[in-house]
Amino acid sequence: MSRKGPALSVRATILTVWDHRCAYCGGVADHLDHVVPRAQGGPHRGENRLPACSACGQAKADRTLAQWIADIAATGSIKDRPVRLAS
Ligand SMILES: [Zn+2]
Numbered sequence: 001m002s003r004k005g006p007a008l009s010v011r012a013t014i015l016t017v018w019d020h021r022c023a024y025c026g027g028v029a030d031h032l033d034h035v036v037p038r039a040q041g042g043p044h045r046g047e048n049r050l051p052a053c054s055a056c057g058q059a060k061a062d063r064t065l066a067q068w069i070a071d072i073a074a075t076g077s078i079k080d081r082p083v084r085l086a087s
Helices: 008-017 054-060 065-075
Strands: 031-034 049-052
Touching: 008 031, 008 049, 031 054, 049 054, 054 065
Parallel strands: none
Antiparallel strands: 031 049
16 A cells, blocks of 8 residues: 555644635635645645645646735736735
8 A cells, every 4th residue: 555645644634733724715625735836846745735725726726825926916906816824
């Protein structure tokens, strides 16, 4: 039995620490997001992962958290989704 990626205990720990809340909007988290996306070389480890709801995950997409915040700031648009960590 071998598997890649974080152990279930890491996922459970992250969700518990965040009280199953999306780190970006405070909604109900349904997955763990990569703060630095895998597409940009982000590691698949706990320190690069935050709980997120599907709406925030889709809005952030393959951007880093810094890129997402910068895009929201540059456009002045919140249509992307509010980012609680930015406030
Ligand atoms: Zn969210």
